[in-house]
Each structure stands twice: as structure tokens, then as C-alpha cells.
Amino acid sequence: MATSTSKGKDGEEDKEKVSWTYNGSEDEWDAFDRRIMRYMRKKYGLFGEHIWNGVLDDHTKLTGQEFTAYCEDVWDAVELHDATRAKEYYQVSSGFWAVKFQTRWRRRQYMLLKDYIEEHARGNAEIAVVNYDSDPEKLKEHLYKQFGSGSGGDIHTKEAEYEAGLPGSGKCAFPIGVDMREKLRQLETRKKCFWNMYKPAKRETYAFCWESKLVRIVLDHVNSEYKGCIARLLDKIQMQKQIRRVQELSQAIADNANMEVDKDLPGPNEGAIRTKTLDESTDLADAHDRSFNDD
Numbered sequence: 400m401a402t403s404t405s406k407g408k409d410g411e412e413d414k415e416k417v418s419w420t421y422n423g424s425e426d427e428w429d430a431f432d433r434r435i436m437r438y439m440r441k442k443y444g445l446f447g448e449h450i451w452n453g454v455l456d457d458h459t460k461l462t463g464q465e466f467t468a469y470c471e472d473v474w475d476a477v478e479l480h481d482a483t484r485a486k487e488y489y490q491v492s493s494g495f496w497a498v499k500f501q502t503r504w505r506r507r508q509y510m511l512l513k514d515y516i517e518e519h520a521r522g523n524a525e526i527a528v529v530n531y532d533s534d535p536e537k538l539k540e541h542l543y544k545q546f547g548s549g550s551g552g553d554i555h556t557k558e559a560e561y562e563a564g565l566p567g568s569g570k571c572a573f574p575i576g577v578d579m580r581e582k583l584r585q586l587e588t589r590k591k592c593f594w595n596m597y598k599p600a601k602r603e604t605y606a607f608c609w610e611s612k613l614v615r616i617v618l619d620h621v622n623s624e625y626k627g628c629i630a631r632l633l634d635k636i637q638m639q640k641q642i643r644r645v646q647e648l649s650q651a652i653a654d655n656a657n658m659e660v661d662k663d664l665p666g667p668n669e670g671a672i673r674t675k676t677l678d679e680s681t682d683l684a685d686a687h688d689r690s691f692n693d694d
């Protein structure tokens with residue numbers, strides 16, 4: 400993507416030829432989000448990401464060392480964008496280390512960010528940006544509710560399609576000859592859609608965000624071409640789990656042997672642990688023999 404740029408002073412956005420646009424499509428939201436993220440990261444590093452995501456601390460409530468640390472983060476961000484200006488700000492006389500200055504600087508960054516997005520927005524997205532006049536730090540949250548994952552269509556329908564393995568029209572989810580890599584990419588994309596819909600605190604209780612849910616969907620719908628491969632893979636995983644259990648029990652015995660106990664008496668749990676370990680080892684050997692004989 401060819402662009403022409405000329406860098407300005409601190410707070411001045413790059414003058415960039417409009418070579419991409421966003422019209423509010425749900426399918427294009429992730430690409431739009433990543434594009435804005437890269438733009439802010441290029442300007443201000445990780446601090447730029449926080450600006451776009453709207454997750455910066457309320458600096459007006461910080462005091463002492465916490466406020467100083469926040470100012471230092473801002474200074475590092477400015478230094479990435481304009482080292483000359485950062486050098487000027489470092490002096491106490493610049494006012495940079497005061498709440499009033501930080502408030503003014505932060506407000507300007509959000510104003511410029513909104514201008515940048517509006518410049519590249521078209522259709523419904525442009526209308527949403529132009530009409531937004533609430534908290535500038537919640538701009539991304541506002542746009543996500545309008546155009547992000549799950550904003551279009553019934554979310555329960557999306558969940559049902561995902562659970563069915565995203566079958567094509569009139570087809571099964573994994574027809575014979577399916578491009579498995581492409582199918583897995585489709586499923587992973589839908590899982591990411593569910594992931595983006597929920598805040599981090601809620602993802603642990605939403606099964607459609609889980610990797611294990613995706614694995615179960617594949618196991619439930621995969622065609623006969625892959626049944627043998629999956630069976631061997633599951634056997635290998637089970638074998639690895641058994642080996643780990645034996646290793647853990649062996650380590651427990653070793654740790655128990657180091658305890659200061661009567662040498663003539665077994666440790667508190669040593670007898671039970673040793674017996675369980677022997678049983679686990681026998682099971683593991685039997686499983687190995689079965690696997691060898693099957694081959």
C-alpha cells in the first residue's frame with residue numbers, strides 16, 4: 400500500500416494519502432481494528448495501543464510516584480514520535496509533569512485519532528464517527544458495538560453454525576476431500592469473533608471462546624478420512640498423560656524419601672504411592688505393548 404507522508408511536530412498526525420477506507424462492515428472490523436492499532440503503535444508504541452483501546456489510567460486520580468510513572472510512560476511515547484520535543488518536555492519548566500499539561504496532551508491525542516479515523520471512514524462508519532460526541536476514550540468501544548463482531552445478525556445463530564462445524568450450504572461440515580487447513584482457519588476465525596465479543600473477565604465462562612470447544616467440534620464432525628489419524632493422536636496424548644503421571648508419582652516418592660523419618664518404617668504415604676506407581680507403570684507397559692502389537 401503506497402502512501403506519502405511528512406512528519407510534523409508532537410501531536411501532529413502524519414499527512415497521509417487516503418489509500419484505505421472502512422465502511423462499517425462487520426466482516427472488515429478486525430482488519431480495521433488492526434490497522435488503527437498499527438498506526439497508534441507506530442506513533443507511540445505500547446502507549447499508543449492503550450490510547451486506541453481506551454484502557455489508560457485516569458491520570459487525574461493518580462498521585463505521587465504513580466503519577467510520575469504515568470508521566471514517564473507518556474514521555475517515552477513522545478520520545479518515540481518526536482525526540483526533539485521529548486527533550487524539551489523533560490525539563491520541569493516545560494510543565495509536562497503537571498496534571499493540567501497531561502490532560503491537555505491526552506485530549507489532543509484522542510482528537511487527532513478521531514480525525515484520522517474519520518478521514519478513512521465511509522458510509523455508516525463515517526456517520527458513526529462524525530456523530531459521536533461522548534467520552535473520546537470510549538470511541539473504540541462505541542464503534543465496536545456498532546460494527547464489531549456480533550453486531551450483525553443473531554449471535555445464537557452464529558453459535559449454532561459454529562457448533563455444527565460451519566457447514567457449507569447443503570453440505571456437511573467436513574466433506575470428503577475438504578481442505579482441512581482452510582476449514583480450521585474458518586473455525587479459528589469464528590472462535591476469534593466470539594473471543595472479541597466478550598470482555599476478558601467474561602471469557603472464562605463462555606465456552607465458545609475456548610480452544611477445547613473448537614477441538615470438540617472438529618472431533619464431532621471430522622470425516623472418515625481423518626478418523627484413523629485422530630485415533631492415533633488421541634492414543635499418543637493419552638500415553639503422554641500416563642507418562643506424566645508416572646513421573647509425578649516418582650518425583651513424589653523421591654521427595655518423600657528425603658523426609659526425616661524412621662528408617663525402619665516407611666514414610667507416611669510411601670507405601671500407597673509406591674503401590675500406585677507400580678500400578679501406573681504396569682498400565683503404561685500394557686498400553687505400550689498394545690500399541691506395538693497393533694502396528
